[in-house]
Amino acid sequence: MIYRKISGKSSHFVRDLPIGRKGQMELTFNWVYVLIAGTVILLFFVGLVARQKVISEERLSGEVVEVMSSILVGAGVSEKTKNFIDASGLADYTLYFQCQDGVGEFGIKDKPARTQNSIDPIFAPGEVHSSRIVTWSLPYTMPFKVMDFLFIIPGNVKYYILGNDADFVNEFLNSTEGIERVFVSGLEQIEPEENLQVRIIDTGGMINSGSGIPAQLHSFGDSEVSAVSFTGANQVDFYQKKGTSWQKLNHKPVRIISLSGERDAAKYAAIFAADDQAYWCNMNKALTRLELLTKVYGGEEIVYGEAGGKIQKLLDYYKGDISSDCRGHLEQYNENALSALQKLSADASNCRLDSQSCVDLIEAAGMLKKINDKLRISCSVSLY
Amino acid sequence: MSKERNMKHKKMTRKGQLQMTETIAILFIFFILLLFGVIFYFRYQKIAFQEKQEELLGTRAMESTLKTLFMPELICSRGEAEPEDNCFDVLKLNATQKIMAQYLDEYYFEIFSYATITVQETYPGDKTWILYDKPKPEFTRKEPTFFVITLRDELAGNNQPEYGFGYVAVTVYS
Numbered sequence: 080m081i082y083r084k085i086s087g088k089s090s091h092f093v094r095d096l097p098i099g100r101k102g103q104m105e106l107t108f109n110w111v112y113v114l115i116a117g118t119v120i121l122l123f124f125v126g127l128v129a130r131q132k133v134i135s136e137e138r139l140s141g142e143v144v145e146v147m148s149s150i151l152v153g154a155g156v157s158e159k160t161k162n163f164i165d166a167s168g169l170a171d172y173t174l175y176f177q178c179q180d181g182v183g184e185f186g187i188k189d190k191p192a193r194t195q196n197s198i199d200p201i202f203a204p205g206e207v208h209s210s211r212i213v214t215w216s217l218p219y220t221m222p223f224k225v226m227d228f229l230f231i232i233p234g235n236v237k238y239y240i241l242g243n244d245a246d247f248v249n250e251f252l253n254s255t256e257g258i259e260r261v262f263v264s265g266l267e268q269i270e271p272e273e274n275l276q277v278r279i280i281d282t283g284g285m286i287n288s289g290s291g292i293p294a295q296l297h298s299f300g301d302s303e304v305s306a307v308s309f310t311g312a313n314q315v316d317f318y319q320k321k322g323t324s325w326q327k328l329n330h331k332p333v334r335i336i337s338l339s340g341e342r343d344a345a346k347y348a349a350i351f352a353a354d355d356q357a358y359w360c361n362m363n364k365a366l367t368r369l370e371l372l373t374k375v376y377g378g379e380e381i382v383y384g385e386a387g388g389k390i391q392k393l394l395d396y397y398k399g400d401i402s403s404d405c406r407g408h409l410e411q412y413n414e415n416a417l418s419a420l421q422k423l424s425a426d427a428s429n430c431r432l433d434s435q436s437c438v439d440l441i442e443a444a445g446m447l448k449k450i451n452d453k454l455r456i457s458c459s460v461s462l463y
Numbered sequence: 464m465s466k467e468r469n470m471k472h473k474k475m476t477r478k479g480q481l482q483m484t485e486t487i488a489i490l491f492i493f494f495i496l497l498l499f500g501v502i503f504y505f506r507y508q509k510i511a512f513q514e515k516q517e518e519l520l521g522t523r524a525m526e527s528t529l530k531t532l533f534m535p536e537l538i539c540s541r542g543e544a545e546p547e548d549n550c551f552d553v554l555k556l557n558a559t560q561k562i563m564a565q566y567l568d569e570y571y572f573e574i575f576s577y578a579t580i581t582v583q584e585t586y587p588g589d590k591t592w593i594l595y596d597k598p599k600p601e602f603t604r605k606e607p608t609f610f611v612i613t614l615r616d617e618l619a620g621n622n623q624p625e626y627g628f629g630y631v632a633v634t635v636y637s
Contacts, residue, residue, distance in 0.1 A: 156530060196573070372535060389554045389555050
């Protein structure tokens with residue numbers, strides 16, 4: 080018999096084997112070697128592809144959030160404009176909007192990409208899953224412009240407006256062209272459409288907590304039917320469907336902090352906000368900016384009732400003119416700009432901490448508006 | 464017989480050594496190619512990242528300029544009417560300068576991040592207002608943007624506001 084060593088092996092493994100088995104051993108070894116090496120290489124590339132897939136998905140969601148942020152920045156500063164965004168590319172994603180402790184956040188649901196903002200108020204439903212999104216901005220004034228409110232209106236929500244406030248109903252219908260909305264004379268007149276969520280705008284305070292939901296809405300999911308009801312004294316209540324009745328979301332009355340009038344941004348904000356908590360959180364952002372703006376008009380000293388900022392410039396200009404109406408309107412008359420501005424500053428701060436004291440803020444803003452009108456008529460200058 | 468066996472044995476060992484060298488050479492070339500691939504991939508990623516950074520900086524510059532132009536702290540308001548476009552109120556500028564400096568970290572940093580915003584009057588005077596100044600420490604890139612504006616001074620004219628010209632310069636850093 081002829082024996083030989085297995086080629087390429089260390090001397091420890093050297094064994095004398097019959098030469099006839101040599102081919103079999105080499106062949107088996109080569110195949111095992113190829114299989115192991117091949118599997119390792121394959122696993123490496125499979126891992127690489129899987130990792131790349133995760134990264135590209137994260138990158139895509141990040142880009143979506145980034146593009147949405149840019150759109151929202153543009154929409155937010157373009158006063159009184161509506162933008163119709165074709166979001167068909169986002170059909171697979173659900174955008175979420177939330178606001179907690181003064182910090183707003185939006186992003187893609189179940190994805191890490193998100194953006195936070197504690198400055199700009201965005202009033203939107205909690206979740207948006209639509210191929211068409213409308214953004215609309217309205218200036219919020221108290222009485223001077225504080226900032227622009229941005230409303231996010233998904234294309235898959237239909238707004239049903241009802242109630243006896245004919246002026247507001249007409250204004251709403253005229254100003255919301257391009258948005259799915261319709262006037263109905265009563266809750267029973269609502270004809271819901273498939274695939275469209277329902278938001279009821281009750282201008283007459285007809286909806287109450289525990290009252291029944293129209294039968295035609297019973298088949299809808301609880302999250303698909305919501306309502307906002309305006310009651311007297313500039314208050315609003317938020318409702319959500321719960322089974323066959325309405326559940327009131329706010330425990331305390333929510334006040335609309337505005338001077339009323341047409342295109343009342345704070346009132347529209349309540350219509351498009353998800354709930355009372357999101358509404359109040361975003362309104363707080365506006366109140367913070369209002370406090371800063373009173374300091375631009377009245378200076379840092381305004382909190383102590385002293386003049387600074389723009390009002391100080393006006394006072395300096397009319398300093399020599401002791402008997403002038405302008406100086407009177409600015410600081411001498413009973414109703415003057417300086418004290419109105421001081422009250423506005425203090426009330427803005429109080430309102431932010433306690434919503435019940437916001438009535439005073441509305442009064443202070445009304446007073447400043449009156450004085451500013453007088454200033455403009457008698458002096459050709461104005462505070463704002 | 465033993466001599467013949469030794470000859471065969473030597474021949475077989477040489478063949479094994481040759482196969483080993485061949486395998487090592489193949490593995491060496493494979494890893495070299497893999498290394499090239501990895502280097503190329505990371506170089507590409509680095510360049511793509513830098514390009515993205517530049518793109519983001521450009522976008523941020525535009526957004527910051529847009530936000531500045533519409534700031535209620537600066538705009539020429541007209542009571543309840545629409546404010547004047549691309550116009551800053553001179554009487555508000557000094558006050559805004561102070562307020563923005565005071566609340567820079569607390570409030571305005573979230574709007575403008577690392578940036579410098581200045582308003583330069585070109586007519587009738589040449590006054591400069593530095594509204595916001597927060598350059599990034601050890602910044603690597605900066606992107607300045609300029610925008611022409613009018614400057615309204617309600618007290619300068621005779622019962623009519625007087626308008627000057629200037630520009631707003633917004634520089635963002637990364």
